[in-house]
Amino acid sequence: MVNCTYDYIPDCRKTSMTSLRTPEEVRYEFVKRGQSIAEWARINNFSVTLVYQILADSRKAVRGQSHNIAVALGMKEGQEGSVEDLPFPGRKAVEINKLKEK
Numbered sequence: 001m002v003n004c005t006y007d008y009i010p011d012c013r014k015t016s017m018t019s020l021r022t023p024e025e026v027r028y029e030f031v032k033r034g035q036s037i038a039e040w041a042r043i044n045n046f047s048v049t050l051v052y053q054i055l056a057d058s059r060k061a062v063r064g065q066s067h068n069i070a071v072a073l074g075m076k077e078g079q080e081g082s083v084e085d086l087p088f089p090g091r092k093a094v095e096i097n098k099l100k101e102k
Helices: 023-033 037-043 048-055 064-072 091-101
Strands: none
Touching (some): 023 048, 037 048
């Protein structure tokens, strides 16, 4: 799971956002708070380049760190995390369950 500091972007962790932010709204929020995008990215352990690509719409936020960035910025609904955090069992979990049944 990605550890992020959300104090700089209000209401990012809402489970159901009423409206998603546009890249322009996110940039305005940074200007309003007097914080650079790069600083926010470093504080939250995100790639600075990737954050700028997400805000420029030159990178789709489908999975991985780009997805987590978009969720943290309030540009996309969803959960942060990795495949290991998903509720369905992977191959290893299935193998372990088979061993337990024997």
